[in-house]
Amino acid sequence: MITFSVNGREQRFEGDPDMPLLWYLRDIQGLTGTKFGCGEALCGACTVHADGAPIRSCQTTLGDLAGMAVTTIEGLSPDGMHPVQVAWRELNVAQCGYCQAGQIMSAAALLKDTPHPTDEDIDSAMGGNICRCATYPRIRAAIKKAAGAVQRKTAGTAPVKAGSATK
Amino acid sequence: MSDGIANLSRRAVLMGLGAGTFILAGGLAPRARAEEPSKKYGGDAMPGGVKDDPRLFVAVAADGAVTILCHRAEMGQGVRTSWAMVIADEMDADWAKVTVDQALGDEGRYGNQNTDGSRSMRHHFQALRRIGAAARQMLVQAAATQWGVPVAEVTAEHHTLMHGPSGRRLGYGEVAAAAAALPVPARETLVFKDPARFRYIGRGDVGLVDGFDITTGRATYGIDVRRDGMVYAVVARPPVYGGRVVHYDVDEALKVPGVLKVVVLNAAPPPSGFLPKGGLAVVAENTWAALQGREKLKITWEDGPNASYDSAAYRAELEAAARAPGQVVRDTGDVNGALKTAAKRVTAEYYIPHLAQAPMEPPAAVAQVTGNKCEIWGSTQAPQATRETVAKVLSMPTENVTVHQTLVGGGFGRKSKPDYIAEAALLSRAMDGRPVKLTFTRQDDLHHGFLHTVSVERLEGGLDAKGKPVAWLHRTVAPAISATFSAGVTHEGASELGMGAVNTPWVVPNLRVENPEAVSHTRIGWFRSVSNIPHAFAVQSFVAELAAAAGRDPKDFLLDLIGPPRQINPADMSDSWNYNEDPVAYAYDTGRLRGVVERAAKEAGWGKPLPKGQGRGIAAHRSFASYAAAVVQVTVGAQGKLTIPRVDIAFDCGPVINPDRVRAQLEGAVTQGISLATLGEISFKAGQVQQNNFDSYEVTRIDAAPRDIRIHLMPAATYDAPLGGVGEPGVPPIAPALLNAVFAATGKRIRSLPIRDQLRT
Numbered sequence: 001m002i003t004f005s006v007n008g009r010e011q012r013f014e015g016d017p018d019m020p021l022l023w024y025l026r027d028i029q030g031l032t033g034t035k036f037g038c039g040e041a042l043c044g045a046c047t048v049h050a051d052g053a054p055i056r057s058c059q060t061t062l063g064d065l066a067g068m069a070v071t072t073i074e075g076l077s078p079d080g081m082h083p084v085q086v087a088w089r090e091l092n093v094a095q096c097g098y099c100q101a102g103q104i105m106s107a108a109a110l111l112k113d114t115p116h117p118t119d120e121d122i123d124s125a126m127g128g129n130i131c132r133c134a135t136y137p138r139i140r141a142a143i144k145k146a147a148g149a150v151q152r153k154t155a156g157t158a159p160v161k162a163g164s165a166t167k
Numbered sequence: 168m169s170d171g172i173a174n175l176s177r178r179a180v181l182m183g184l185g186a187g188t189f190i191l192a193g194g195l196a197p198r199a200r201a202e203e204p205s206k207k208y209g210g211d212a213m214p215g216g217v218k219d220d221p222r223l224f225v226a227v228a229a230d231g232a233v234t235i236l237c238h239r240a241e242m243g244q245g246v247r248t249s250w251a252m253v254i255a256d257e258m259d260a261d262w263a264k265v266t267v268d269q270a271l272g273d274e275g276r277y278g279n280q281n282t283d284g285s286r287s288m289r290h291h292f293q294a295l296r297r298i299g300a301a302a303r304q305m306l307v308q309a310a311a312t313q314w315g316v317p318v319a320e321v322t323a324e325h326h327t328l329m330h331g332p333s334g335r336r337l338g339y340g341e342v343a344a345a346a347a348a349l350p351v352p353a354r355e356t357l358v359f360k361d362p363a364r365f366r367y368i369g370r371g372d373v374g375l376v377d378g379f380d381i382t383t384g385r386a387t388y389g390i391d392v393r394r395d396g397m398v399y400a401v402v403a404r405p406p407v408y409g410g411r412v413v414h415y416d417v418d419e420a421l422k423v424p425g426v427l428k429v430v431v432l433n434a435a436p437p438p439s440g441f442l443p444k445g446g447l448a449v450v451a452e453n454t455w456a457a458l459q460g461r462e463k464l465k466i467t468w469e470d471g472p473n474a475s476y477d478s479a480a481y482r483a484e485l486e487a488a489a490r491a492p493g494q495v496v497r498d499t500g501d502v503n504g505a506l507k508t509a510a511k512r513v514t515a516e517y518y519i520p521h522l523a524q525a526p527m528e529p530p531a532a533v534a535q536v537t538g539n540k541c542e543i544w545g546s547t548q549a550p551q552a553t554r555e556t557v558a559k560v561l562s563m564p565t566e567n568v569t570v571h572q573t574l575v576g577g578g579f580g581r582k583s584k585p586d587y588i589a590e591a592a593l594l595s596r597a598m599d600g601r602p603v604k605l606t607f608t609r610q611d612d613l614h615h616g617f618l619h620t621v622s623v624e625r626l627e628g629g630l631d632a633k634g635k636p637v638a639w640l641h642r643t644v645a646p647a648i649s650a651t652f653s654a655g656v657t658h659e660g661a662s663e664l665g666m667g668a669v670n671t672p673w674v675v676p677n678l679r680v681e682n683p684e685a686v687s688h689t690r691i692g693w694f695r696s697v698s699n700i701p702h703a704f705a706v707q708s709f710v711a712e713l714a715a716a717a718g719r720d721p722k723d724f725l726l727d728l729i730g731p732p733r734q735i736n737p738a739d740m741s742d743s744w745n746y747n748e749d750p751v752a753y754a755y756d757t758g759r760l761r762g763v764v765e766r767a768a769k770e771a772g773w774g775k776p777l778p779k780g781q782g783r784g785i786a787a788h789r790s791f792a793s794y795a796a797a798v799v800q801v802t803v804g805a806q807g808k809l810t811i812p813r814v815d816i817a818f819d820c821g822p823v824i825n826p827d828r829v830r831a832q833l834e835g836a837v838t839q840g841i842s843l844a845t846l847g848e849i850s851f852k853a854g855q856v857q858q859n860n861f862d863s864y865e866v867t868r869i870d871a872a873p874r875d876i877r878i879h880l881m882p883a884a885t886y887d888a889p890l891g892g893v894g895e896p897g898v899p900p901i902a903p904a905l906l907n908a909v910f911a912a913t914g915k916r917i918r919s920l921p922i923r924d925q926l927r928t
Contacts, residue, residue, distance in 0.1 A: 016424065019455045027399060027453035032391035033384020035576070036454075037527050038609045042861040045527055073384030080383040089378045092827055095243030095835055097381035098388055098527040098576030123870035130861060132527045132577050133243045134838030135831070136872040 004065040006031070007075025017063030021055075022046045024062055025072060033073040033101050037130070044129030047102040048072045054109040056128075073101035076108060084108045087146035095133035103129045107143050116147060208749040210290030213279035215551070219294040221302040221351060223277060225254060231326060231340030233260050238270035239291075240282035240548045241377065242526075242575035242582070243835075244894050245828035248376045249288060250295060252367040252825060257299025257360055258306070260339070261326040262367060267376045272543075272550025272570030282548045282575075283583050283693060284746070285791035285892025288824050292890050300357040302346075309346035310337050325366070362886050369886070371826030377574065388576040389546030390531035394602035397533065398427060399454045400594050401461050401606060404446040404615050407854035408689045409437040409471040415447055419463035425456025429464070430597040432590065437473070439690070440652045441556045443590045444615060450598055454606055470854055476688035478850035478857075481621065482518060485685060489516060489625035489642045493683025494658055497669040497741035500677030505638035509629025513716045517626075517705040518919040521849040522619035523864060524694050528576020529612040534591035535602040540567045541595070545588045546575040553585040557592045568592075580693035584617050613864055614856045617692025618849055620645040620663075624705030629677075634717030636728060639678045643668045645701065646687035657684040659698065665744035667702030667788060667899065670737055672757050674730035680741070689851065695839065696898040699790040704844075707786035707903030708918065711910065721907060722768050722785050729787075732758025746792050752889050753792050759819050760787055762881055763796035766817035770879050771798035777912075780804060784907025786900040791892030793820040794881075797837070799904040803912045807926030811841060811873045811905065819881035820891035830878045833897040837876050840901025842867035845922045 002013045006029065013024070022039075025031040025048070034057055037045030041056035048057045049071040057070075076082050084107045087093075094100045103126065110117055110125035117125070122140055131139065210217035218224075226234040235251040251267045254260075270277050279290075303323050310328035311318040314335060322329050328337045367373050380386040405411055417429040427450050434445025447464055451457035506512060532545030534557070541561055547553045547570065554568040561568075575582055591605035607615070622645035629638030647663060650656040659668070659682050669680050694700070714724035734754040737745040745753060764787045768774075771783060780803050787796035800813040814837045823829050846865040850857045858864035902920065909926065910916050917925050 016455075019453075023453055023455035026391075027455070030393055031384075032387070032393070035388075035528070036390065036606070037529070038861050040609075040860050040862070043527065043609075076383075080379060085382040088382045089374060092375050092378065092831065094375060094378060094381045095245070095831055096241075096527070096575060096577045097243070097377060097386055098574075100381050101384045104382060119874065126869045128868075130527065130866055130868060132525060132579070132839075132866060134835040134842070134867065134872060136838060136869040137834050137874070137876050138831070139869060140874065 002062050002066050004068050004070060006070045007072060013062050018061050021048070021057040021060045021062060021065060021070065025057060031072050031074055035098055035101060037099065043099070044106060045099050045102040047105040047129065049105060049109060052109070052112065054106050073105060076105065082108060083146040083149040084111065084142070087142040087149065091138050091142045091145065093135050093138040093142050095135055099129060099131045103131065103139055107139070107146065110143065111147055117143060208747060210279065210286070210294070212747050213281065213290070215274035215279040217290060217294045218278035219297040221298045221305070224298050225258070225302045227339050227343040227346070229340045229343060231264055231338050233265045233339070234268050235265060236268050236270045238277040238280050239287045240572060240575050240578065242282065242548065242578035244287065244832060245375060245825060246282070246287045248373060249825040249828055250291070251376065252373055253292060253295035254299040254302070256365050256367040257296045258303040259323040259325060259360070262373060264326060269572050272554055272572060274551040280550050281583070282578070283580060285894040285896065289792065289890045289892050292822070292824060296359055297354060297357055300359055301352050304352045304357065305346040305349045306339055306342055308349055309342035313337070313342060313345065368824055369822070369826065373825070386574055388528050389533070389544060389573045390528050390576065390606060392533040392544040392573060392604065394533060394535060397602040397604055398450050398452060398598060399457050399604050399606065400448050400450045400591070401454070401457045401608065401611070402432065402446050402448045402590055403461050403464050403466060404444045404611070405434060405468055406614065407468070407470040408444070408473045410434070410468050411445060411471070412447060412466055413469045414467040416465040417447070419465070420449055420460040423456055423460040423463060425452040426460035427451055428598065429460070430594055432593060438651055438654055441552060441584050441586055441589070442560065443586045443593070448590070448594050450594060450603065458608070473688045474854040476851045476854045478520065478621070478852070481688070482623065485621070485623035485644045486516060488644045488683035488685065489623045491683065493642055493644070493681040495679060496664050496682050497678065497680040499679070502638050502640050502677045502679040505677035506627060506629045506640065509637055510632040511630040511716055513628045513630070513713055515626050515709055515712055515918055517624045517701070517708060519622055519701045519704060520920065521621045522694055522843055522847045523613050523616045523849050524579035524581035525612060525864065525866065526577025526579055526581055529607040529609055530581065530587035531604065531606045532588040532591045533602055533604045534588065534595040536561065536592060536595040536600050539563050540569070541592050542569045542571070543588055543592065544571045544573055545591070546573055546582055547585055547588060548575060548578045548583040549585060552583070553588050556585045556589045560589045560593055561596060579695040580697070581616060583693055609861065610859045613849065613858050613860070617651065617690045619694035619700070620648070620691050620698065622701040624701055626705060626709040628709065628713045630713065630717050634719060636673070636675050636713055637677060639673060639675045640681070641668060641706070642681045642683060643702065644683045644685050645698070646685045646691050648691050648693065650687035651690045651692060657686055658682050661744040663698040665737070665742040665746070666698035666790060667706060668698070670740045670742040670755060671706060672730070672735055672740065672755055672760065673728045675728070696790060696895040699788060699895070699899040700843065700902065703786065703788040703899035704902045704920065707788065707900060708906055711784065711907040712916065722764065722773055725785065725787065726761060726764055729757050729760050729764070732761060748792055748889070755789060759794045760789055763787055763794045763817040763819050766879050766881065767796040767798045767815050770817065770877060771800070771815035773798060780912055782908045782911025782913070784904045784909070784911055786903035786907060788896070788899040790896045790899055792889070793818065793891030793893065793896040795896045795900050797900040797904040799901065799908045801905065801908040801912050803909065803926055807928045809845070809909070809922065809926055813875040813877070814873045815877045815879065816897060817879040817881065818897065820893050820896070821888045822883040822886045822890055823880055826880060829880060829893050832893050833878050834876050836897025837901055838867050838872045840898045841872070841905060844902035844905050844920055845871070848921050
């Protein structure tokens, strides 16, 4: 039996330890916010957090997760008001929206470790997340906007001007 | 939509509003109609036409809550937001009180629902205004009746009805029931709002209706639908188009824990249209078990004649065809004579390989067969084709198939084809009516797609002694989309040729376009912007090549080639199609093409010097009745490393309804154009696709996408002007502008896509 938690709830799993977390979340737990895009950790649509770090759930087996705490998009915030989610909505980042849960999970992890990311930090942290609609300019702008919000919230410093790539 | 499953309760919600509601289902009263023109264009020419009865699309509850039904597929273009925005604005509704619900697939009831061809707003904007205006006038009439005052004394403003002389007010909900009982006003009595009073249309500050659900993981796509008792399936399909199973052994597959059944699906012989390819399906308790079971299948395939399909050999065939005369599809003057006497002659051949749409949500659907009926929950751009295809494979009447339209996790044309939904339906029947979720893996998506065509475009041009173009010969060779549906098709159709091959407005006295034969060996389908991609790539690259040969600035040369502002009937360029739009109302307007070229050039700082190794390129193209011009700026660094710091795109689609979404579509189009130009290629060997996933079929990621994309929207004089499309026209000019920029930066002319490592030194 494997024991771990998903969004704060303890899970006990007795099936195939090789089952990827992705399919456990989607098919068994019904947490369909985490998306299937490639199955080989090439697109980032399935990104969740394990003990706070971003992982590709399609390439993480349940056996790998023993004792760990998994957070999915459904558990990122209780009310959808995580600064990254708010910034995503304020800038209307999404087009089809399918990859955006993975993008948001990657962005939230980036800002946790790097509160003031440079463009290069963003490229590096977000390079594994494909958006076929190519919402990249707004993803970049939303990360900067969310960084500003986090900064204001935590340090009370002057807001960083959120750059929009469009004029 | 909050949830694909919410569709189930949609009827109940709407009908349950009862007395407090107006505008609902029921017999639709015949309405006065303007006289029908003999030939129909635009939305009226589509199967099912355009419906504008407000009772189909709007419900107002007693508390004032407004529900607007959208019948288009939401696949990222923002149509659910823009659609509701127009109705809400015309009916003077408060956006905060509006929710959007999704229509079932029902062409007879709602009109045409095909969400493709950049048509949603182009075909429906005026109808949406009529819907909103009619609803508003019914509310106004109901208030006037209640107060016993002349209707002219009542005005509607932001969800409130006001009687000017007495100052009395009523909320929309308070008269909803009375308004619902009124007849729908005749079309000619409708009065549109003064655009100066628009709160939402043209303003672009409305948030996405699905924004909260998308950012919290609640949004439901076809792949996310869950039904009680549902099982999960994947299919092993013939690796070669037209192949079939000759022998199989399922024993090992059935031993995988969770695998329930292996089902044989029959193959439809080519040309198979929308029908599934056949193969062996593994049905299991979850997707993981189904995938493992599929790994254990032992199958012997018979490949059939397409096993010889090899992209390198096929390219040589296309090139040979392009070097000999072919079917003439446009001919003006004497091209051969003019080429012979030209002072300078330029010849170039361009190649674009197959491309896969590769939407991030791979094809997926849930089906449940109950007796002689079938319910579908799926990501589809084409609910009617879905109903017809499912009905065909299940041998049941089309009306017995119900399609619940979910959010579409990217379409780009792939989800206009319902093959995957038909598979789900067949499997539900094979599982005695249990709901079945059918999922394509990414490899399935790339191997069993309906690919963008592959093409060779050969151009020959002649310049006179002063560098003026006097001859233009274009041979376009590509397997046709129709070949997927009908046997023996070896030429591009009118729609493909009308996507920038024949309809060039050039001021060149001798101009000919030919279309030599090409035999199709795989399923060809629509890909965002379709044949405009190869045609614009070749034509706009060649314009820059001619400019270079003439020693002229490419932008000035392009403007001279376009010539003075004028309206050209597309038929005069042998374009009988014109996106099915009226050739007069939607004439080819060279003034608008010039307009976007000049705007993009000005905004991009065209002509300002750049450091060594940098360059700008320009390209312009009309497609889907809109005009787009792009200036791409590149840096080619050490070892030929290409970066694209900035793109300016000027866009004229007529009236702009939702500027934020128009900008978003163009931002996406820019990078999708860069993606296909720099990385995109699907190739075949021994009849099989060589790419398996995003490692071998690469697409542009954030690090290579331009950081500075500047969108310049051209203003329209009036909201009554014809609308152009938005979803697709941004893509075609990007690849040629990029390659023209590479030429400007390096002197190297790349004619074969993708660029990949061709710049490596």
